[in-house]
Amino acid sequence: MYLYVKKEEGLSKVPPDLLKLFGRPQQAMVLLLTPGKKLAHATVEKVAESLETQGFYLQLPPRNDRDPEAERLRALNSKLAGQ
Numbered sequence: 488m489y490l491y492v493k494k495e496e497g498l499s500k501v502p503p504d505l506l507k508l509f510g511r512p513q514q515a516m517v518l519l520l521t522p523g524k525k526l527a528h529a530t531v532e533k534v535a536e537s538l539e540t541q542g543f544y545l546q547l548p549p550r551n552d553r554d555p556e557a558e559r560l561r562a563l564n565s566k567l568a569g570q
Contacts, residue, residue, distance in 0.1 A: 488560070489515065491534050491544040500542020508560060509545075 490512060492498060498506060506512070518524075520531045528546055537544035545564050 488548065489546040491518075491538060491546065492542070493538055496542060498543075505543075505545070505564070508563065 488509070490498075490501065490509060492501065494517060498512065501509075520535055522531060524531050526534065528549060529544070534544045534546075545560075547561050547564070
């Protein structure tokens with residue numbers, strides 16, 4: 488699971504309930520999101536749009552994993568995102 492945030496904003500725009508469920512974040516990498524950059528499970532455009540509108544983008548494992556905890560977090564994320 489990855490939580491994308493803007494470097495200059497850090498976790499300031501991530502809802503407290505999501506942070507509580509997410510656990511203690513650990514920086515994995517710093518990415519420069521540019522058009523055409525390949526990401527594993529999302530498009531740069533989708534991540535950038537979410538960063539602009541919500542202040543974060545939560546990337547969960549692919550749905551075919553059928554992990555009950557991942558399914559629960561997916562449902563929560565859609566509620567937090569107002570979808």
